[in-house]
Amino acid sequence: MRIVGGRLKGRALKSPGSDAIRPTSDRLRETVFNILAHSYGDPVASARVIDLFAGTGAMAIEALSRGAAVALLVDQGAQACAIIRANFAALGLSGAARILRRDARKLGAAPQQEKFNLAFVDPPYGKGLVPPTLKVLRNGGWFDKGALVVIEERAGADMDLPEGFVSCETRRFGATQIVFACFN
Numbered sequence: 189m190r191i192v193g194g195r196l197k198g199r200a201l202k203s204p205g206s207d208a209i210r211p212t213s214d215r216l217r218e219t220v221f222n223i224l225a226h227s228y229g230d231p232v233a234s235a236r237v238i239d240l241f242a243g244t245g246a247m248a249i250e251a252l253s254r255g256a257a258v259a260l261l262v263d264q265g266a267q268a269c270a271i272i273r274a275n276f277a278a279l280g281l282s283g284a285a286r287i288l289r290r291d292a293r294k295l296g297a298a299p300q301q302e303k304f305n306l307a308f309v310d311p312p313y314g315k316g317l318v319p320p321t322l323k324v325l326r327n328g329g330w331f332d333k334g335a336l337v338v339i340e341e342r343a344g345a346d347m348d349l350p351e352g353f354v355s356c357e358t359r360r361f362g363a364t365q366i367v368f369a370c371f372n
Contacts, residue, residue, distance in 0.1 A: 189246060191279075192218040194253030201246055202274045209268055211244045212310060212340060216361055220338060221250060223359070228368070231306050231336050232256055238304040238330065240292040240311070240321060245272035245285075247308040247338075252284055256306070259285040262292050292321045298330040305332045313342035323350045331371045339367040 189201040192214050203211055212220075224232055233255040239248035242261035252259055261272055269289045276282045288295075292311070307325070311317035318339055325331060341347060343365045349355055356368045 189244065190214055191246075191250055191253050193221055193250065194255065196249070196253035196279055199253075199279060201244055201249065202271050202278070203244055204267065204271060209243045209265070209271070210310075210312070211246050216340075216364065216366075217246060217250050219361065220247075220366060221254060223366075223368070224336075224338070227357075228336060235306040236304045236332075237306045237308070238262065238325075239308045240325075241309065241317070242272060242287075243268050243310065245275050245287075247310065248285060249275060249279065249281065251306065251308075252281055257284070260288060260302075260304070261285060262288045262290060262295070264289060264291045293317065293324055295324055295328055295330065297328045302330070303332045303335075304330060305335045307331070307335060307337045308340075309337060310340040314345060319348055319350050322353055326350060326352050326371070333371065335371040337367075337369045337371060339369060341365055341367065 189203045191199045232251050235256040237251045237256045237259040239261045242263040245261050248259040248261050272287050343360050353369045358367045
């Protein structure tokens with residue numbers, strides 16, 4: 189795995205040694221960031237990013253490489269958090285990002301001034317985790333109005349977005365679908 193764009197382009201990312209973590213492939217990450225840049229007016233530049241079910245942290249790290257201001261990565265797995273820490277250390281990103289080891293569906297209220305305008309949500313496929321996670325984030329005040337949410341899920345999975353979220357588009361890439369949604 190490598191960073192595919194921005195100031196850290198080409199740098200290697202530590203990846204998991206097991207199937208317990210499913211990182212977003214380099215090709216899919218590049219496609220998602222190209223869509224963001226060309227279809228959504230480049231929401232990455234200076235963004236406040238939250239990466240939920242972060243795994244290796246590849247999506248948030250890619251965003252930081254491309255100009256995001258800060259990132260919060262949330263994952264409840266000890267292995268995932270260790271990989272993210274190792275990637276931050278290797279890339280010198282520790283000052284621009286934080287890791288929160290917690291279940292994304294149990295975040296509660298956002299700390300004061302902790303709102304995000306770009307989110308990546310990549311839960312284990314087919315477990316119905318997206319709607320409850322988005323409800324918690326909405327109710328907890330984690331998003332700025334107009335925040336863009338990029339959801340990765342198994343192709344063909346039903347995506348019932350909770351109130352306050354509007355699907356802008358869905359694209360399919362093999363066994364994966366990417367949903368771009370806006371928070372009102």
